[in-house]
Amino acid sequence: MRVLEEPFMTREAILAVLGPGRPASEARFRTLRHNHYASRGLRADLRSPLGRVLGQAHFYSSLNADAARAARFGERRLAQGLADQAQEIERSHQAEVLREAVEVCGSRLGADPDPPVSLQRYLRARARASWRGLDQHAMTREWLIHSGAWLSEDEHGDLAEAIVELARRMSETRARLHCDALPPVSTFFGIVRRMDAVAAEVQGEAETRLLPREDLDRQGLAMVGQAVTLLCESLPAGGSLVLALPAVVLEAPEPSIARSPWDLPDGDGAMAVSTPIDAADQAWLTHGLAREPTAVPLAPIQKA
Amino acid sequence: MTGHAPPPELSFRRASGHDAQRFEHFRCSRGAFYEDEVEQFVCGVALEHALEFAGYNLLVFLEGERLVAVAGHHRENLLANHGDRTQLIMTTRLQVLALATEDQGRHCSDGRRVSALVLDTLINDALVGYEGDVLTAIVARENLCCLALLERHGLRSQVEYDALHVRLSGHFKRKPPIVK
Numbered sequence: 001m002r003v004l005e006e007p008f009m010t011r012e013a014i015l016a017v018l019g020p021g022r023p024a025s026e027a028r029f030r031t032l033r034h035n036h037y038a039s040r041g042l043r044a045d046l047r048s049p050l051g052r053v054l055g056q057a058h059f060y061s062s063l064n065a066d067a068a069r070a071a072r073f074g075e076r077r078l079a080q081g082l083a084d085q086a087q088e089i090e091r092s093h094q095a096e097v098l099r100e101a102v103e104v105c106g107s108r109l110g111a112d113p114d115p116p117v118s119l120q121r122y123l124r125a126r127a128r129a130s131w132r133g134l135d136q137h138a139m140t141r142e143w144l145i146h147s148g149a150w151l152s153e154d155e156h157g158d159l160a161e162a163i164v165e166l167a168r169r170m171s172e173t174r175a176r177l178h179c180d181a182l183p184p185v186s187t188f189f190g191i192v193r194r195m196d197a198v199a200a201e202v203q204g205e206a207e208t209r210l211l212p213r214e215d216l217d218r219q220g221l222a223m224v225g226q227a228v229t230l231l232c233e234s235l236p237a238g239g240s241l242v243l244a245l246p247a248v249v250l251e252a253p254e255p256s257i258a259r260s261p262w263d264l265p266d267g268d269g270a271m272a273v274s275t276p277i278d279a280a281d282q283a284w285l286t287h288g289l290a291r292e293p294t295a296v297p298l299a300p301i302q303k304a
Numbered sequence: 305m306t307g308h309a310p311p312p313e314l315s316f317r318r319a320s321g322h323d324a325q326r327f328e329h330f331r332c333s334r335g336a337f338y339e340d341e342v343e344q345f346v347c348g349v350a351l352e353h354a355l356e357f358a359g360y361n362l363l364v365f366l367e368g369e370r371l372v373a374v375a376g377h378h379r380e381n382l383l384a385n386h387g388d389r390t391q392l393i394m395t396t397r398l399q400v401l402a403l404a405t406e407d408q409g410r411h412c413s414d415g416r417r418v419s420a421l422v423l424d425t426l427i428n429d430a431l432v433g434y435e436g437d438v439l440t441a442i443v444a445r446e447n448l449c450c451l452a453l454l455e456r457h458g459l460r461s462q463v464e465y466d467a468l469h470v471r472l473s474g475h476f477k478r479k480p481p482i483v484k
Contacts, residue, residue, distance in 0.1 A: 117446040117448065120448060121448055124448065124452075193463070193464055194461070194462065194463045194464070195461075195462050196460050196461040196462065197455075197460040197461075223445070224445065224462050224463065224464050224470045225445060225464060225467075225470075261442040261465065261466075261469055262341065262345050264349075264353050264357070264360060264378070264399070272359065272378070272379030272380055272381050272394070273378060273379070273380050273381070273397075274380075274381045274383055275380055275381070275382055275383065276382075276383050276384075276385065277382045277383065277384050278384070278463075279384050279385065279386055281384070281463045281471075282382065282384030282391055282393065283384075284461065284463055285382070285393060285438070285461065285463070285473055286393070288460075288461040288473065288474075288475060289438065289475050291475065293436055293475040293476055293477035294457075294458030294474055294475065294476050294477075295476070295477065295478070295479050296427065296428060296431050296436075296476050296477065296478045296479070297424040297427055297428055297457070298424070298428065299424065299425045299428040299429065300416075300421045300424050300425060301314045301315060301316050301365065301421055301422070301424075301425040302314075302315050302316075303315065303316060303317060304315040304316065304317040304366070
């Protein structure tokens with residue numbers, strides 16, 4: 001399994017790192033830009049196949065999240081250094097390749113009457129969890145920035161190559177600028193393997209973490225199989241912050257297939273079909289059994 | 305005026321050999337791969353299998369003579385291998401729920417969807433004879449409507465099944481009768 005951070009993020013995601021729990025506002029982002037704590041970002045023009053302007057999507061290198069965090073801790077030089085590097089990355093050839101992919105994907109959306117399933121899911125999830133859910137166009141532009149929107153069109157591997165290169169440059173920059181000097185911060189990459197109404201289990205390369213499902217719902221990421229980045233931080237006055245953001249999955253292991261979902265019991269009618277399950281799935285199921293059961297509904301339809 | 309259709313005169317029963325023609329003409333897919341899977345199953349092997357094996361319960365939901373929905377359930381033992389021992393969880397699998405294309409999204413006069421009525425009836429039928437039980441269902445990840453419907457009705461736990469499907473499960477229990 002290879003999960004990497006998304007190369008780009010939205011203005012809202014940067015502001016969520018700058019002031020956890022505070023609403024995103026244009027004014028706060030302008031202040032960041034004024035102090036050179038954020039890069040200029042990239043702009044993708046979205047046009048229909050006939051050339052009609054559909055809108056624009058603005059996005060920023062993910063290094064801006066580190067710059068915003070450094071700004072919050074008062075590390076001005078570090079914040080400015082990171083924002084400068086973010087700008088360098090945004091000028092790179094790889095960033096241009098990905099910007100074009102966003103434009104192509106966005107333009108295709110304008111021509112297709114049925115939006116892709118991942119966009120429908122994103123809009124549904126965010127509509128319940130964010131006031132921005134009311135503005136479907138804004139949410140669609142946010143979705144376009146996620147690699148999940150355009151990576152499936154990567155026939156020659158150019159996009160994956162660009163993502164890997166940008167991830168390498170970002171981690172190199174973090175090491176060079178000593179971002180680890182900031183208070184305890186860790187980044188966890190993984191895939192949502194199990195979830196219920198309360199919690200979600202994210203499986204990383206070496207460990208598994210639990211987080212409230214609501215945290216994934218708010219970001220439109222509550223889906224089994226979704227790759228996520230968890231920005232984890234110990235807060236100075238106590239407690240901790242976990243911010244879930246989308247991630248890129250490049251080499252996902254195929255889950256073992258027990259049997260086709262359409263296989264039917266084929267023994268004696270009185271016998272139940274036996275299906276082997278993963279020990280971790282069994283543990284998750286058993287966990288769920290300890291919760292308050294749902295009342296069996298009355299049958300609203302009469303038996304003939 | 306509510307804008308809704310009048311309450312449907314729905315009834316349900318076990319599928320029988322007389323339903324063969326209804327199954328043949330039943331359409332529930334609008335073209336998505338997961339809807340095609342269901343339609344192929346219902347129009348293909350579902351009835352034959354239900355007639356052959358008593359352990360597979362196939363229900364038909366009728367409005368007059370018209371087939372509105374098909375739903376099926378069977379017992380399933382989930383076996384987890386822990387090396388030296390095997391743990392067993394007995395469940396009932398909601399194996400199929402197919403609503404005719406013209407009834408998808410249809411509301412009754414009380415505001416409830418036909419799909420919700422069918423699912424409630426299916427859950428109730430699957431738990432006849434049990435005080436409580438675990439219900440499971442395997443659903444395509446892209447089938448957002450079905451995922452939302454099952455979650456609303458109590459199947460809230462999700463685990464990965466294969467690259468295209470997830471297994472949902474929920475724990476159900478009958479309310480004790482009110483003693484006056």
